[in-house]
Structure formats: structure tokens, C-alpha cells
Amino acid sequence: MGFIHVTVAALCCVVVVFVGFPLSSNAELDPSFYKNTCPNVSSIVREVVRNVSKSDPRIFTSLIRLHFHDCFVLGCDASILLNNTDTPTKIESEQQDSPNSNLRGFDVVNQIKTAVENACPGIVSCADILTLAAEVSSVLAGGPNWEVPLGRRDGLTANRTLANQNLPSGLFNLTQLKSAFAAQGLNTIDLVALSGAHTIGKAHCSSINSRLFNFSNNDKPDPTLDPSYLQTLRNTCPNNGPETNLANFDPTTPDTFDNNYYTNLQDKKGLLQSDQALFSTSDADTISIVNTFASNQDAFYESYKASMIKMGNIGVLMGKNGEIRKQCNFINKKLVDQLDLASVVPKKSLEEGIVSSF
Incomplete structure (x- = not known):
């Protein structure tokens, strides 16, 4: 979720993404899928990410966020990686919209793809690379x-x-969060667990300025913010200051993937309005889940793992559906020439709509 550093705006409607390509019959994802064809794929991904992290420690949250943003649109099919193209078929990149405007890590995914192609050409999908990179x-x-x-x-x-x-x-x-997650087949536990990825990473000041100075257009801060934390955030994000300044999601252990995200919510130190809403919404069923994860890191980890696997199953293409891209940013021309795209692209994916963002 960004999983993740974010840019925000309002959302008006939610569309279910399970309208993508059908799964092949009796097909299932399998951790040993590449056992014989690319047995070292996980270690290849890990090595690239580890090397990049030495100079860019933010890459961990960026790659987790890329996976999340991919799966919430057309399912986990690497559509987030596609660039604008006119041929062999016109594609309007998802990278150009508001919720994806600050995504990072595309170059790292391409580095991983190059390394994997050198070892196992034409075998591993970009969608699987995104999923592996998130776990790594x-x-x-x-x-x-x-x-x-x-x-x-x-x-x-x-x-x-x-x-x-x-x-x-x-x-x-x-309410809006639950609806957005439910549209992907994810429940309330998934919502709270996956939000825990905000235990690492940063957000632009533009994502939180309204909470600091003009919450609900009343010229006052969000009352759910701890006063000392409010002042800390105002020092990082001064009124009318640079909106590109960055604030840590977790003010306690910002670079460690732990359960402090949830203890921060208990202390009214959730960075985003959507973070704090998990704990500060009156009588919400999410409060008890936050309390459990705050007191038991193992419980958080187990739920997070289960929810990441569940999210990674959204709308996947298997069997003869889709393709294995040679380059993650472009579809393979040869395959497109053989297909009638109108027969495989969901009608809703060709529609235009209003802008919203994460």
C-alpha cells in the first residue's frame, strides 16, 4: 500500500477488478513453478534488490507499493509497468495517473528482469518478478x-x-477503505494487515498537509493527531512549504519492518488520515485488530503473509492467457499480432472515467 509513500486525492467510486482475463482451468499458482525452468529466480531477485538497497534504502517500500498498485488494477498482471505506446496496440500507461505519479522502482524491476532473462530467457513473468520483489x-x-x-x-x-x-x-x-478493499475480494483483516506495510517508507507532505493545517476545511489540525506528533510533522511540512518534503510513516523505527505501525496508531501517530482511521473511528471493528497486532508482532506477521498471498492472487493470468514479456515496459509484438485484442480486453478497461488517487 504504498504500502508505501503516497499522493492523495478523493475517490468517487470503486470498481471490482475481477473482470480481467479468465484463469485457465484447474490452474493454480505454485511456489515451485520455476523449480525446473528457473530454479534460482528468487535468489536473483534478492541479490538485485539487496545491491540497490545499499544506495537506496527506500527501495523496499517502493517495490512493495508497486506490487500493491499493480494488483488493484486489472489484477496482478504487471500492467503498472507498461509504458505509453501506440504500436502494436495503443496503451495508456497507468503510471501517468494521479495515484501512481510518485511510484518508484521501475528501473529496479527492469534490472531484475535483465538479470533473470540472462539466467532463464523467456521464462519468468514481470508479474511474478513484482511479487517476488515485494516478498524480498x-x-x-x-x-x-x-x-x-x-x-x-x-x-x-x-x-x-x-x-x-x-x-x-x-x-x-x-468506510471508503473497506469498500475499496472489498472490491478486490479483501476483507477487514486484510485491510489492517496490509496497511502495516506503512511501518516503512515515507510520504510527501502533500499527502498530509490538510491534516496539519486545514482538516475538513476548518483551519484547524486533525483532532486525531497527537499534539507533539503534530508539531513534529509541521516542522517537516511547514504551512505553504515544499510539498515534496518527506515524512516517515513510522516515527519510531522508520526503516524496520515491525509492528510499531500499530502502536503508533494507538498513540495517535498514524501519518495518513487513512492510517489513523483504523484506530480512531468510533466503535470500529478494526480497533481490536490494531490492538492485537500492536501487542503481538507474530500475529501481525502471520496475517500480513496471508494477506499478501491473497492479494497476489487477484485476477492473475495463467496457462495460455497473457504472455511472458521480454521487456517489462512493453508487450511482445509477435503475440499481439496473433491475437484479436478486442476479444481479450475487458470492456470496462476501455472506458474513460473520473480521476481519483491513492
Whole structure:
């Protein structure tokens, strides 16, 4: 969730993303999918991410966020990686919309793809690389590890409209958050667990300025903010100051993947409005989940792993659907020439809509 550093705006509607390509019959993702064809893929991904993190410690949260933003639009099919193209078919990149305007890590995904192609050409999808990179990032940041189910194939299109519609906003209240997650088949526990990825990373001041100075247009700060934390944030994000300044999601252990995100919520130190809403919404069922994760890091880790696997299953392409891209930013021309794209692209993915963001 960004999982993740964010840019925010309002959202008006939620669209279910399970309208993508159908799964092949009896197909299942499997952690051993590349056992015989690319047995070292996980270690290759890990090595690239580890090397990049030496000079860019933010890469962990960036890669987790990329996976999240991919799966919430057309499913986990690497559509987030596609650039604008006119041929062999026109694609409007999801990277150009508001919720994705500050995404990072595309170059690192391409580094991983190059390394994997050198070892196992034409075998590993970009969608699986995104999923593996998210798990590796969790581990290298000190968080949990899990066996990543594999076997995804890459999509043949992107959908900027759905990116604007489906991605939850940092300005969301709890009702809006639940609706956005439910649209992806994710429940309340998934919402709280996946939000825990905000234990690492940073957000632009533009994401929180309204909470600091003009919450609900009343020229006052958000009352759910701890006063001392409010002052700390105002020092980082002064009124009318640079909106590109960065604030840590977790003011206690900002670079470690732990459960302090939840203790921060208990202390009214959630960075985004959508973070604090998990604990400060009156009589919310999320409060008890936050309390459990705050007091038991193992419980958080177990739920986070389960929810990441569940999210990674959204709308996946398998079997003969989609393709294995040679380059993550472009679809393969040869395959497109053989297909009637109108027969495989969901109608809703061709529609235009209003802008919203995460």
C-alpha cells in the first residue's frame, strides 16, 4: 500500500477488478513453478534488490507499493509497468495517473528482469518478478518471509481509468477503505494487515498537509493527531512549504519492518488520515485488530503473509492467457499480432472515467 509513500486525492467510486482475463482451468499458482525452468529466480531477485538497497534504502517500500498498485488494477498482471505506446496496440500507461505519479522502482524491476532473462530467457513473468520483489523487500527490511505462489503471466494492456478508480486514497475514511478493499475480494483483516506495510517508507507532505493545517476545511489540525506528533510533522511540512518534503510513516523505527505501525496508531501517530482511521473511528471493528497486532508482532506477521498471498492472487493470468514479456515496459509484438485484442480486453478497461488517487 504504498504500502508505501503516497499522493492523495478523493475517490468517487470503486470498481471490482475481477473482470480481467479468465484463469485457465484447474490452474493454480505454485511456489515451485520455476523449480525446473528457473530454479534460482528468487535468489536473483534478492541479490538485485539487496545491491540497490545499499544506495537506496527506500527501495523496499517502493517495490512493495508497486506490487500493491499493480494488483488493484486489472489484477496482478504487471500492467503498472507498461509504458505509453501506440504500436502494436495503443496503451495508456497507468503510471501517468494521479495515484501512481510518485511510484518508484521501475528501473529496479527492469534490472531484475535483465538479470533473470540472462539466467532463464523467456521464462519468468514481470508479474511474478513484482511479487517476488515485494516478498524480498519485506525480508530485507527485517519483516516476514513467505513462499510466494508463482506462475502468473503478464497482461496485454493497462487501464489508467481503473487506476484512478480502484486505488484507495490516504484521505479515505474507514468506510471508503473497506469498500475499496472489498472490491478486490479483501476483507477487514486484510485491510489492517496490509496497511502495516506503512511501518516503512515515507510520504510527501502533500499527502498530509490538510491534516496539519486545514482538516475538513476548518483551519484547524486533525483532532486525531497527537499534539507533539503534530508539531513534529509541521516542522517537516511547514504551512505553504515544499510539498515534496518527506515524512516517515513510522516515527519510531522508520526503516524496520515491525509492528510499531500499530502502536503508533494507538498513540495517535498514524501519518495518513487513512492510517489513523483504523484506530480512531468510533466503535470500529478494526480497533481490536490494531490492538492485537500492536501487542503481538507474530500475529501481525502471520496475517500480513496471508494477506499478501491473497492479494497476489487477484485476477492473475495463467496457462495460455497473457504472455511472458521480454521487456517489462512493453508487450511482445509477435503475440499481439496473433491475437484479436478486442476479444481479450475487458470492456470496462476501455472506458474513460473520473480521476481519483491513492
